[in-house]
Amino acid sequence: MGLTAGLRPVAALAQDDAAWTGARGMLELQGLTRRFGATVAVDHVDLEVPAGQMVGIIGRSGAGKSTLLRMINRLQEPSGGRILSGGRDVTALQGRALREWRRDCAMVFQQFNLVQRLDVLTNVLIGRLAWQRGWRAAMVLVGGRFTAEERAMALAALDRFGLAETALQRAETLSGGQQQRVALCRALLQQPRLVLADEPIASLDPRNAQLVMDALRDVNQRDGLSVLVNLHHLDTAREYCDRIVAMQAGKIVFDGTPAALTAERVRSIYGITEQEFAAEAEARRAAERAPAPLAVA
Numbered sequence: 257m258g259l260t261a262g263l264r265p266v267a268a269l270a271q272d273d274a275a276w277t278g279a280r281g282m283l284e285l286q287g288l289t290r291r292f293g294a295t296v297a298v299d300h301v302d303l304e305v306p307a308g309q310m311v312g313i314i315g316r317s318g319a320g321k322s323t324l325l326r327m328i329n330r331l332q333e334p335s336g337g338r339i340l341s342g343g344r345d346v347t348a349l350q351g352r353a354l355r356e357w358r359r360d361c362a363m364v365f366q367q368f369n370l371v372q373r374l375d376v377l378t379n380v381l382i383g384r385l386a387w388q389r390g391w392r393a394a395m396v397l398v399g400g401r402f403t404a405e406e407r408a409m410a411l412a413a414l415d416r417f418g419l420a421e422t423a424l425q426r427a428e429t430l431s432g433g434q435q436q437r438v439a440l441c442r443a444l445l446q447q448p449r450l451v452l453a454d455e456p457i458a459s460l461d462p463r464n465a466q467l468v469m470d471a472l473r474d475v476n477q478r479d480g481l482s483v484l485v486n487l488h489h490l491d492t493a494r495e496y497c498d499r500i501v502a503m504q505a506g507k508i509v510f511d512g513t514p515a516a517l518t519a520e521r522v523r524s525i526y527g528i529t530e531q532e533f534a535a536e537a538e539a540r541r542a543a544e545r546a547p548a549p550l551a552v553a
């Protein structure tokens with residue numbers, strides 16, 4: 257096998273790039289809707305995201321932020337509307353084409369979702385499984401038979417974020433901030449076009465939150481990947497994002513530059529001050545982090 261076996265071929269990249277960045281746009285949501293029973297989680301959302309943009313999505317609990325991201329990579333099926341990319345109707349993709357789309361949209365989650373008992377390098381290499389199918393993926397999982405090229409890719413990704421020395425440690429020995437950067441490395445091994453990050457810093461202290469946001473900005477700026485990131489820290493959204501989209505009850509109620517999202521604007525959209533917005537989100541995340549109460553007999 258050649259050195260680049262399994263890696264995205266350069267010629268295909270150039271061809272794909274034309275489609276992704278062309279006039280028809282990288283990502284376009286048209287009337288995208290998701291209902292859960294009587295709840296309309298996402299309500300006729302229209303949104304166009306050009307290639308290479310870093311978009312912050314904000315909103316109070318239940319606004320529909322997670323549902324929106326999960327529909328984009330089809331983890332959740334829309335109830336209505338369409339998702340388009342490079343002229344393709346993503347909502348209609350099935351089978352192999354759907355797997356390829358999911359590979360193109362890497363997800364990063366609040367809880368990192370690493371395999372705690374596996375070493376860091378293997379966790380990163382799991383991102384390569386998006387390029388493998390059937391028996392090869394199964395063999396890799398049981399025997400760790402990734403190619404030398406893939407291992408070099410994984411190490412380079414870890415090194416980029418200052419984590420090369422942790423490669424052989426179990427994931428569970430890392431801090432939350434380190435684990436989230438490992439999760440981002442795993443996402444990069446998918447060679448995605450788009451990173452969908454759902455509250456990636458909600459479980460982190462401010463220093464680690466900054467490191468993770470710096471890493472996301474780096475992949476946005478240096479690799480040209482588009483990033484859609486759900487955030488509840490408005491200051492973080494303003495600092496890192498080119499554009500902020502605010503949701504309320506499933507709808508987009510603001511779409512503009514960070515500078516346009518003034519404190520007064522936040523207040524008029526949400527009916528609470530920015531401090532109250534932050535406190536509400538913090539309280540919710542703290543409750544999620546707290547251990548479950550003991551059952552009383």
Ligand SMILES: Nc1ncnc2c1ncn2[C@@H]1O[C@H](COP(=O)(O)OP(=O)(O)OP(=O)(O)O)[C@@H](O)[C@H]1O
Nearest residue numbers: 292295296297315316317318319320321322323324
């Ligand atoms: N699987 C589900 N089944 C039923 N209702 C759901 C489901 N997922 C989401 N919802 C509902 O859809 C609405 C939007 O939820 P979503 O999780 O997208 O909001 P969010 O903005 O991500 O909120 P948070 O900030 O709390 O993460 C909420 O009313 C939620 O209760």
Ligand SMILES: [Mg+2]
Nearest residue numbers: 321322323454
């Ligand atoms: Mg959410």
